[in-house]
Amino acid sequence: MPQINFAEKEITCKVVYYGPGFSGKTTNLQYINRKLSPSKRSELISIATEGDRTLFFDFLPLKAMVINDFTIHFQVYTTPGQQYYNATRKLVLQGVDGIVFVADSQWSRQKDNIESFQNMMDNLEENEMSLLDIPYVLQYNKRDLSDIAGVNYMDFLLNRRPRRVPRFESIATEGKGVFDTLNEISRLVITKLLKESVV
Amino acid sequence: MDIIIYREEQFQIDEILKNFLKNSGSKTVLLITPSGFTISRQGNIPGVNIESLAVLSAGTFASTREIARLIGEEEFTVLFHQGKRYNIHFSLIVKDVIFVAIFENTTTIGMVRLFARETAKSLEKILFEIKRRKRIPMSGGAVEPENVKRDIFKEEKGDK
Numbered sequence: 001m002p003q004i005n006f007a008e009k010e011i012t013c014k015v016v017y018y019g020p021g022f023s024g025k026t027t028n029l030q031y032i033n034r035k036l037s038p039s040k041r042s043e044l045i046s047i048a049t050e051g052d053r054t055l056f057f058d059f060l061p062l063k064a065m066v067i068n069d070f071t072i073h074f075q076v077y078t079t080p081g082q083q084y085y086n087a088t089r090k091l092v093l094q095g096v097d098g099i100v101f102v103a104d105s106q107w108s109r110q111k112d113n114i115e116s117f118q119n120m121m122d123n124l125e126e127n128e129m130s131l132l133d134i135p136y137v138l139q140y141n142k143r144d145l146s147d148i149a150g151v152n153y154m155d156f157l158l159n160r161r162p163r164r165v166p167r168f169e170s171i172a173t174e175g176k177g178v179f180d181t182l183n184e185i186s187r188l189v190i191t192k193l194l195k196e197s198v199v
Numbered sequence: 200m201d202i203i204i205y206r207e208e209q210f211q212i213d214e215i216l217k218n219f220l221k222n223s224g225s226k227t228v229l230l231i232t233p234s235g236f237t238i239s240r241q242g243n244i245p246g247v248n249i250e251s252l253a254v255l256s257a258g259t260f261a262s263t264r265e266i267a268r269l270i271g272e273e274e275f276t277v278l279f280h281q282g283k284r285y286n287i288h289f290s291l292i293v294k295d296v297i298f299v300a301i302f303e304n305t306t307t308i309g310m311v312r313l314f315a316r317e318t319a320k321s322l323e324k325i326l327f328e329i330k331r332r333k334r335i336p337m338s339g340g341a342v343e344p345e346n347v348k349r350d351i352f353k354e355e356k357g358d359k
């Protein structure tokens with residue numbers, strides 16, 4: 001749910017990167033942070049454990065664009081993928097305006113992808129939200145690895161809902177597909193905002 | 200929960216928070232929602248990124264709320280961290296708005312708590328209005344959704 005401030009002429013939207021543990025969510029944010037001009041972002045905050053696994057969340061504030069004099073800001077979060085951090089995932093999803101689901105392309109991880117996707121729907125429901133009204137895109141990450149599932153198969157697993165959504169193949173460590181994903185979710189979120197809000 | 204703040208309201212809230220700073224002797228005060236949005240912030244501590252502070256405060260409060268649930272408490276309404284130089288006091292004012300005050304040892308928690316409570320009362324009505332407000336569909340604005348460009352964020356060549 002975007003926050004609209006008429007005094008500051010600011011609109012703030014929340015975008016969450018979701019997905020199973022180790023799929024590359026934090027890597028996406030790190031790449032964005034590295035390749036975006038400082039005028040469009042501020043500091044990346046990561047609350048991680050020693051082994052780099054996300055403990056609480058990563059957070060990156062972005063400045064998207066100006067529309068009708070209003071500056072649109074994004075607060076981009078990742079969730080911790082590890083199973084036992086579900087309480088945190090649920091918290092981070094509160095008030096979300098757009099979701100990037102980062103799936104791990106490896107064959108051995110397809111079950112985790114499905115479980116994580118289901119877990120996301122459950123958590124949204126508990127927050128009284130639904131994928132039916134939240135824009136989201138899929139990212140099939142780690143396409144550089146050898147033992148990976150084909151995109152059609154991953155579509156069959158993850159992109160079969162009534163509304164098919166845009167999906168991107170990526171290699172987050174090299175940045176491939178990272179900005180395409182970010183720009184698509186941004187466009188969807190802003191488009192929805194324009195349809196629904198007085199600006 | 201939509202948060203839509205009009206100009207007048209923002210000025211009123213800012214004024215109330217400025218008064219809080221003055222009266223309580225605090226350094227910084229933030230008004231945030233549990234999902235991490237900042238409604239207002241006043242005062243600053245040099246070198247401190249206030250946006251990060253807001254988001255982490257919301258996270259702290261949210262996890263405390265989960266802890267409360269786990270042990271069967273309905274809600275902790277106050278949370279306090281004490282440091283060598285700075286102390287931080289979180290309180291839940293109207294439902295789902297978190298009031299964060301940071302103060303040095305030049306003032307006391309008693310003062311902060313007293314004025315936080317008073318401030319909460321002055322903010323109640325206006326926050327209630329803001330929270331009740333819903334967005335209205337936009338009719339024929341200057342920007343059509345189709346015109347939202349595809350490359351909102353540009354990837355730079357070198358590392359930034």
Ligand SMILES: Nc1nc2c(ncn2[C@@H]2O[C@H](COP(=O)(O)OP(=O)(O)OP(=O)(O)O)[C@@H](O)[C@H]2O)c(=O)[nH]1
Pocket residue numbers: 019020021022023024025026027028052053054055078079080081082141142143144145170171172173174
């Ligand atoms: N080969 C390869 N490795 C990747 C790719 N993307 C991320 N990784 C690696 O996968 C590991 C996990 O990446 P993270 O970004 O930390 O994963 P995460 O989704 O944030 O994990 P959690 O925080 O535990 O949920 C790291 O070692 C990354 O370098 C990719 O496209 N290809």
Ligand SMILES: [Mg+2]
Pocket residue numbers: 025026027052053054078079080081
């Ligand atoms: Mg991570």
